[in-house]
């Protein structure tokens with residue numbers, strides 16, 4: 001019985017370790033808390049969205065209105081001024097970008 005348990009642990013450990021690593025990755029990208037924002041303007045030419053945003057702890061910013069780049073350019077056509085969103089911000093290449101968003105209800 002003891003041998004069987006030891007065998008089960010040794011067999012399951014690699015899978016467990018892999019699962020942990022995978023979960024950690026998902027947490028790193030999905031774990032950024034969403035912040036409330038209101039779209040003020042879409043600048044398709046510059047590829048930017050001007051958002052009036054709340055406190056952004058992920059990039060250490062107080063509430064303000066500013067331009068963000070986007071992780072996906074198609075968002076520039078999906079969003080419009082006046083839209084209320086909840087989004088995650090990241091610094092990429094020295095610029096603040098919207099890395100993820102959802103429509104606020």
Ligand SMILES: [Cu+2]
Pocket residue numbers: 053061062063064065066
């Ligand atoms: Cu800001």
